Amino acid sequence: xxxxxxxxxxxxxxxxxxxxxxxxxxxxxALVGQPVVWQxxxxxxxxxxxxxxxxxxxxxxxxxxxxxxxxxxAVRQADLxxxxxxxxxxxxxxxxxxxxxxxxxxxxxxxxQHLVLKRNIDESERRLVxxxxxxxEGLITNNDVLRSEMQLTDNxxxxxxxxxxxxxxxxxxxxxxxxxxxxxxxxxxxxxxHTFPTTDCQxxxxxxxxxxxxxxxxxxxTELAQNNIRQTRAELLPRLSLYASNTLTRPLSRTMDDLxxxxxxxxxxxxxxxxxxxxxxxxxxxxxxxxxxxxNAENQKQQEIRMTVxxxxxxxxxALERVDALKLSAKQAEENYRIMRNRYLxxxxxxxxxxxxxxxxxxxxxxLTTARTQVIYTYYELQRAAxxx
Numbered sequence: 298x299x300x301x302x303x304x305x306x307x308x309x310x311x312x313x314x315x316x317x318x319x320x321x322x323x324x325x326x327a328l329v330g331q332p333v334v335w336q337x338x339x340x341x342x343x344x345x346x347x348x349x350x351x352x353x354x355x356x357x358x359x360x361x362x363x364x365x366x367x368x369x370x371a372v373r374q375a376d377l378x379x380x381x382x383x384x385x386x387x388x389x390x391x392x393x394x395x396x397x398x399x400x401x402x403x404x405x406x407x408x409x410q411h412l413v414l415k416r417n418i419d420e421s422e423r424r425l426v427x428x429x430x431x432x433x434e435g436l437i438t439n440n441d442v443l444r445s446e447m448q449l450t451d452n453x454x455x456x457x458x459x460x461x462x463x464x465x466x467x468x469x470x471x472x473x474x475x476x477x478x479x480x481x482x483x484x485x486x487x488x489x490x491h492t493f494p495t496t497d498c499q500x501x502x503x504x505x506x507x508x509x510x511x512x513x514x515x516x517x518x519t520e521l522a523q524n525n526i527r528q529t530r531a532e533l534l535p536r537l538s539l540y541a542s543n544t545l546t547r548p549l550s551r552t553m554d555d556l557x558x559x560x561x562x563x564x565x566x567x568x569x570x571x572x573x574x575x576x577x578x579x580x581x582x583x584x585x586x587x588x589x590x591x592x593n594a595e596n597q598k599q600q601e602i603r604m605t606v607x608x609x610x611x612x613x614x615x616a617l618e619r620v621d622a623l624k625l626s627a628k629q630a631e632e633n634y635r636i637m638r639n640r641y642l643x644x645x646x647x648x649x650x651x652x653x654x655x656x657x658x659x660x661x662x663x664x665l666t667t668a669r670t671q672v673i674y675t676y677y678e679l680q681r682a683a684x685x686x
Contacts (some may be wrong), residue, residue, distance in 0.1 A: 305379035312375035318360040325353035355544040363537040370528045387510040402670040405484040409666040414456045441648040472514040493676040498610040501683040508684030519591035526584040535569040606629035609682040624666040
């Protein structure tokens with residue numbers, strides 16, 4: 298539980314404690330001065346005997362019976378504030394999940410890129426062996442050998458850069474997950490094989506209205522504003538309380554005799570604040586305007602949700618279509634490379650054409666990997682927009 302949630306939970310407990318009775322114990326002790334009593338005007342003063350110390354012990358008990366709903370609405374307000382804190386936490390959690398997913402997919406894409414580059418390097422090394430053999434046989438010039446070696450070097454540098462990026466992204470994920478920074482994370486290699494079914498865009502919009510934490514947060518804030526109206530209205534109502542008290546005093550307050558006096562009482566207290574009639578008017582208007590403001594915010598959020606969900610839905614559909622297109626491109630690039638390799642080995646094409654075909658194949662595979670990871674990200678981005686992450 299986050300700090301804001303714990304704080305709101307304690308606030309709710311405090312509001313419920315206000316429903317309990319108030320119990321007060323009072324203990325007083327004081328030095329009593331010598332009293333002077335005039336029996337006839339201001340003449341013939343007398344100095345009666347009194348104790349040197351006075352004592353007062355009292356226990357007071359007060360139980361609210363009716364506060365016009367003020368205490369009940371205060372409890373309701375605290376509960377709503379707790380729900381608001383929980384929804385704010387849910388919003389933060391969803392954003393954190395999406396951020397972690399993005400880092401995870403970056404790591405996955407880098408591992409796939411590493412695999413493609415490693416396979417391409419192996420192919421380049423085998424091709425270089427054939428080119429050197431053809432050079433020894435006098436079929437090609439040394440320029441072809443140099444260009445092949447340069448491309449192999451570039452691929453190895455790209456592989457090293459990819460390995461460094463894997464280490465950096467893995468370390469970043471370790472920090473975010475609270476793991477040892479030296480742990481090298483490996484993503485699930487079967488991730489791309491997963492299917493992510495989707496429904497109609499309007500279904501996601503309807504789900505977002507009921508599940509999106511930001512939307513629910515605005516609804517709770519509207520309820521808070523409505524509850525504030527009830528609290529303001531409660532100030533216009535009378536208050537009724539049950540009270541009881543017991544007091545033990547020494548000396549007697551009237552005669553100052555050195556005697557103990559114990560009194561007790563129990564009864565009902567009814568009060569009504571006349572000043573609330575003119576003080577609450579503007580607070581009531583302010584509370585009503587706050588409700589209207591929150592309702593307008595809800596309507597604006599609904600419009601924003603429709604746009605966000607629709608945009609996320611279109612991006613996901615675009616990602617799916619891009620994968621289908623790049624699958625064909627990767628297949629065509631592989632076939633093109635096979636043809637160009639055979640033509641080059643048969644002296645029907647130059648090395649530039651072969652290297653271009655190899656680069657085209659490499660880029661097609663890397664783009665396909667990126668597109669597949671983008672499908673996963675856009676799917677969960679759509680779930681986030683629908684309030685289901």
